[in-house]
Amino acid sequence: MDQTAIRDAATLILIRDGQTAPAVLMGQRGANAAFMPGKFVFPGGAVDPNDASVPVTPLADLDRARLVADSTVSAETLAAAAIREAWEETGQVLGAKGTWPDPPAGWRGFARTGFVPNAAALQFFFRAVTPVGRPRRFDARFFLADAAQLCTDPDDFSGAEDELSHLQWVPLSEARRFNLPFITKVVLAELMVHLKRKGPPASVPFFRNDDEAFLVSRLGGASIL
Template identity: 30%
Template sequence: MRVPDTLRSVVDPTDPVVPRDAASIVVVRDGAAGLEAYLLRRQATMSFAAGQYVFPGGRLDPADADPDVPWAGPPASRFAEQLGTTEEHGRALVVAAVRETFEEAGVLLAGPDETSVVDDVSGPEWLAARRALEQHETSLSAFLRERGLVLRADLLGAWSRWITPAHSHQRYDTRFFVARMPAGQEVGDLPGEADRCVWVPVDTLLSSEQADAAGLMPPQHQTLRQLARHDADELLEVAHGRPVLLAEPRLVADDDGVWLETDLGEYE
């Protein structure tokens, strides 16, 4: 089919925006109705994914690349190999995922040592730390060192990688991780970017009506569909043995119109 000239620049952009690195964690727990996931609804005024439900996450910050971040668990090289990148970049992605999840959800994957996790991060001093991180007044590395904590890399696993379609004005190269909600912790106050948060049974959310109502984008919808096959106890083991493939939705056109297509390959 010949794409109409009015759509050619959208379907096949000549100068697409370069995607920014980002990281996100799907925080899960076992509930009465099966696996539950934590989602945030972005403010309607946001320039990206406005009004849609997303997992905690965001862009990499230059400070996430600090090589001296207190770290316990699998080496950064293992994440790098799974994600198909350098050790330095793999470490920064993990740090960004942990930092953003603390900023946005008040969930901290860190502890005093490699066998423990902080069990209460709901107090005012923790909220102040979240805000300081969000305002780039400190780094996760400095925050952990000040409190004698180490990032617990064993508590999260790499799951998937999605790049925003080429026609988008804002594009992200997002690595999605999974983690079980730490025992003793509760999700914290909402950040400024979100107006609602929910724990949702994954099977319920994946019904067509619920998914449409939540405004789930392809990365969130497909990731939840993959997670629904497992329970919270086995997710990390599955993640550690699972290839992280690239999914990049794209616009296609034919006589019936224009739509978004995603080749998930082995993700199916």
């Protein structure tokens, strides 16, 4: 049995021109990265303990209810982690005007921008656990956000850290030509359907990837295989 610890994680899918020429913000992981080397991915990463102590704008009730299902981490913590990771890896700020009296470590640079994390701009969209046998495993929650909600220039990545290279807005129509993880391909397929349908998703896919079966649950819906 795989004994690799599963860490909670959050990912942000930023969408530009969603109803006309949709594109998503992606970058390439380093060739020597321990997790998904060389793959093009959305900004995201593990939840940090300090993500639980930052002020965020309120999530929608539907998203909060889906996020807390089968989870020991608060919805606000997961939302904050997605926004922090996007800021670190792309330099983009998804925030609402606000001041912080004493921001925790890992958030001080974000706080200096004059914004607090804008969880209200997020929509919970997808959840997946890394399959067994991988050197690192994550229980990742994927959030959608419209690039129009960004407080920064969407084409300026000068504030990004060096974890992702080749940051760019990838047209959905061209995304398949990139070197993508399998789960990212699944998420993009769901996204294409979602953009045509509009409105909140009827349910949120949850790829559990447990030891016994590749069970896919739908949070807010029925289980399927």
